[in-house]
Amino acid sequence: MAKIKNKNNGTKKEVIVEAATRLFREKGFKAASMRDLAEAVGVEAASLYNHIQSKEELLQEICFKVANEFTQKVDEIENSDLTSIQKVEAMLRFHIRQMFHHYEMVIVADRDWKHLSDPYLSNFHSQRRVYRKRLAGIIEKGIAQKEIKPVDAPTVVLIMLHAVNGIESWHRSKEKISPKQLEENMVLIMIEGLKA
Amino acid sequence: MAKIKNKNNGTKKEVIVEAATRLFREKGFKAASMRDLAEAVGVEAASLYNHIQSKEELLQEICFKVANEFTQKVDEIENSDLTSIQKVEAMLRFHIRQMFHHYEMVIVADRDWKHLSDPYLSNFHSQRRVYRKRLAGIIEKGIAQKEIKPVDAPTVVLIMLHAVNGIESWHRSKEKISPKQLEENMVLIMIEGLKA
DNA sequence: GCGCAACTAACGGCCGTTCGTTTGTATATT
DNA sequence: AATATACAAACGAACGGCCGTTAGTTGCGC
Numbered sequence: 001m002a003k004i005k006n007k008n009n010g011t012k013k014e015v016i017v018e019a020a021t022r023l024f025r026e027k028g029f030k031a032a033s034m035r036d037l038a039e040a041v042g043v044e045a046a047s048l049y050n051h052i053q054s055k056e057e058l059l060q061e062i063c064f065k066v067a068n069e070f071t072q073k074v075d076e077i078e079n080s081d082l083t084s085i086q087k088v089e090a091m092l093r094f095h096i097r098q099m100f101h102h103y104e105m106v107i108v109a110d111r112d113w114k115h116l117s118d119p120y121l122s123n124f125h126s127q128r129r130v131y132r133k134r135l136a137g138i139i140e141k142g143i144a145q146k147e148i149k150p151v152d153a154p155t156v157v158l159i160m161l162h163a164v165n166g167i168e169s170w171h172r173s174k175e176k177i178s179p180k181q182l183e184e185n186m187v188l189i190m191i192e193g194l195k196a
Numbered sequence: 197m198a199k200i201k202n203k204n205n206g207t208k209k210e211v212i213v214e215a216a217t218r219l220f221r222e223k224g225f226k227a228a229s230m231r232d233l234a235e236a237v238g239v240e241a242a243s244l245y246n247h248i249q250s251k252e253e254l255l256q257e258i259c260f261k262v263a264n265e266f267t268q269k270v271d272e273i274e275n276s277d278l279t280s281i282q283k284v285e286a287m288l289r290f291h292i293r294q295m296f297h298h299y300e301m302v303i304v305a306d307r308d309w310k311h312l313s314d315p316y317l318s319n320f321h322s323q324r325r326v327y328r329k330r331l332a333g334i335i336e337k338g339i340a341q342k343e344i345k346p347v348d349a350p351t352v353v354l355i356m357l358h359a360v361n362g363i364e365s366w367h368r369s370k371e372k373i374s375p376k377q378l379e380e381n382m383v384l385i386m387i388e389g390l391k392a
Numbered sequence: 393g394c395g396c397a398a399c400t401a402a403c404g405g406c407c408g409t410t411c412g413t414t415t416g417t418a419t420a421t422t
Numbered sequence: 423a424a425t426a427t428a429c430a431a432a433c434g435a436a437c438g439g440c441c442g443t444t445a446g447t448t449g450c451g452c
Contacts, residue, residue: 193389
């Protein structure tokens with residue numbers, strides 16, 4: 001076997017990345033140490049390097065996995081035959097669901113990507129800008145077609161992308177409404193305010 | 197003189213706190229070193245300790261200054277005779293303006309408060325929870341009075357508080373719309389979607 | 393017995409902070 | 423007016439500690 005499997009559901013490197021995701025989300029990339037991570041995995045710090053190249057590689061894996069998922073989704077939505085406002089809603093719902101199911105890596109990517117170093121830093125930064133422009137493009141088309149109120153599209157993108165980060169607080173709050181309810185509330189508030 | 201003044205506009209400690217605010221915003225609290233800060237102030241690292249007690253004290257000053265400003269504002273608004281929806285709008289506008297004029301300290305407080313240690317950590321955490329509950333209370337009253345759509349109030353608070361963080365990106369973007377335009381766009385999008 | 397993955401030990405480096413000293417300057421004394 | 427005093431605020435050097443990472447070795451499963 002080239003790679004050993006851990007409990008028949010993935011390589012050890014994947015286990016490490018998952019633990020790193022949780023740890024980085026909790027403490028922040030800089031404040032989380034490789035010794036912390038080793039303890040979470042149940043191993044000595046040096047042993048981690050049998051599976052990974054560096055601490056930054058872990059951050060790279062997290063950031064680009066997140067970036068690729070969002071890029072893939074916007075590819076799909078742009079090529080669909082939904083109306084513009086439906087496309088905006090679909091992207092919003094995707095963001096909300098990613099924050100439900102993979103919020104730890106989404107938050108790490110969003111908060112800690114600046115700790116990447118070049119060329120990954122520029123790469124990620126540029127992917128991020130492109131992604132936001134594509135979202136703004138969808139909204140501008142909707143405005144041109146009078147489906148959406150005449151608002152500043154980049155501002156809408158800023159609001160949407162940051163609003164969903166609030167779901168992080170939801171994850172750790174006591175009296176949670178259901179994911180479905182939260183999603184419908186968010187869509188109601190953010191999308192109704194946009195309709196022409 | 198008990199405290200010497202620097203260029204007749206404040207103590208040296210204030211100069212240090214301001215430089216720390218910029219540095220923490222840029223690099224993050226953990227990644228910013230006291231030697232970085234010293235260089236920004238134009239002094240050796242050791243000299244900083246003639247004016248401050250510790251690195252964490254700087255974070256404390258930033259976090260509680262921000263917390264106090266928001267607490268003070270919600271005191272004022274709660275006691276005003278505005279309608280509920282007007283109160284929500286007033287708080288939103290205050291958040292937006294704070295993000296225009298003092299965004300660096302607002303962002304540091306929001307992103308790095310977890311690096312405080314007790315008793316400051318619990319203190320800040322509790323202030324934060326109380327603040328959010330007060331905002332949710334305003335919204336719930338508005339719903340009861342049928343000024344506001346029947347939505348989940350804590351969710352609205354999450355959306356509002358996080359949406360304004362998007363203004364950080366605005367600060368560093370090239371093609372900026374004016375602050376006034378941004379404010380009106382944000383209010384339009386977020387408040388119109390709320391009205392019953 | 394071969395190879396992967398764990399271990400212990402240690403490296404150089406940066407961290408926040410302390411120490412003891414020097415410097416600059418505002419005030420008091422002659 | 424010149425000199426002495428006092429003290430805030432700067433400095434260079436160093437501290438113990440944790441950081442990411444490497445080296446060399448041991449042990450275990452095929």
